[in-house]
Amino acid sequence: MSGFFFGQPGRQLFGFHHPPRGEAVGAVALCPPWAGEYQHAHRSLHSLAKRLAARGCHVLRFDYSGAGDSWGDSTNFDLEQWTDDLGEAMREVRALSGVQQVDLVGLRGGACVAARGAESLAGVRRIVYWDPVTNGNAWLHEWGVPIGANPGFASLGSWRVPARFVEQVRRLRPESYTPGSAERVLVLLTQVEDRTTAADRLAEDFRVEMEWLEQPAAWQEDRAIWRGQVPVKAVERIAEWLT
């Protein structure tokens, strides 16, 4: 396991490579959630990466531009930029593994980036949409951005984000999560409310499998431990489905 920077000079992205234990069976790029959800979910994504590596996958965790350890600040990015970042991450994991077809796992907002990647990037084999954000307006409202507002910048907790990003998020719907070019898709939901609102519309395509596991929300802070809990069953299920 090792951390490193990759991508274009001056616009470097942080990545963390988990090499496979034993013979490689695949390559996976993990798309993290956004804003405060990223911070709380870091442990769960680390845990998932380790499980996948233990099952023979090359795994790359990475940070988008303006997030985590990657270049830039949070006031200058949008979903196009982050989709490009995913493209860089896929190139990197291909170079690390020699595997051309890459699997994607997107948690919360990261599922949206994975979905965009499946639409516009070549070489996506399978996708796991893990608790995708299916109502952009509601998500913004949870973060304190008023419905209908269109400020120059919006505050998502400690993150000041540009208006164009807010508008892109506002348009998120269940139908934003198509399989794209992927062969198979798993939509894994762990929260009761998402089970009823989004499930039917997400599962319309024959390539989509829908599963529901009642688990703690990886991206929400558990005040007893000051970070998100690791939803062990969900992590196990994703690792199992991908290997």
Next chain:
Amino acid sequence: MKETVLNFGPAGALVGIVTRPGATQEGAPIAVVFLNAGVIHRVGPGRLHVRLARTLAAHGVVCFRFDLPGIGDSRTLGTGGMLLQENLTAVRAALDILERRGIARQFVIFGLCSGADHAFVAACYDPRIVGIVMVDPTRIFTTWKSHALRAWRWLVRPSAWLRLVLGHYQLFRHLAQRVRPALEAPSAIQQTPASPQVEKRAVEAALRNFVQRGVRICYLITGTQRHHYNYRNQLRDAFPGIGLEEITHVEIMPDAIHTLPREEERVRLEQILLAWLEAGFVPGPAPMPVVVPVPAAGAEPVA
């Protein structure tokens, strides 16, 4: 500005990121090392540490952010020691790698919340640490004046009286919670923390040591801790007569929140840090390298 990842420590278990100014500086006078705030990984709460490191680097200061064992991307060291011992071993490993690579030989440790506590303890054991930045440490030492100020502020607040009249303080419930444990049988697992007096004597000894060594302290209190630390000289009054005024710089940010999420709080913190670093750490000859023993349980701090 240039950032590089360091995988270091025993079996490369620890992960950190060096942020250097644009012009590569060999042997910078100091480097600022950021410790985890609680269990948040090295980017800091709301990416605070990333921003601070890049701002300081833009002003010529080398910075290093890393994860303590078991946090973020760092693995545990497997020493079998207590958590604090593992953390101190990791801090030592971080300073070792920075020194060995010629990045810096003296260090300022930045810590928020539990990170501030770790910064304080690490400075007791490693003479290469010449300064610490403590933002909202978890242990605040009170004085008669701080108690009086707190009581006075409560008395003059109409909303406090209203809450009392309406029963919102639930005094009886709180009293019962305090009395009940004393009446119940002791549990199987007993924690035996040091008494406040013993703890205060240990901190005082450490502070005397800092004064002797010239370890500078930048002590920052946000609104979250203002009930416990409510006037500028409280630290010096809690430990009088040891010359703390020579080494301490105290700033109270009463409107700031613990993790400094707002833009104006972050700008203010940057200004405070830059001014403090510029005033206290002018470039000078680097000290001779020292061999620092890893503290075993019950080890004595450096004299």
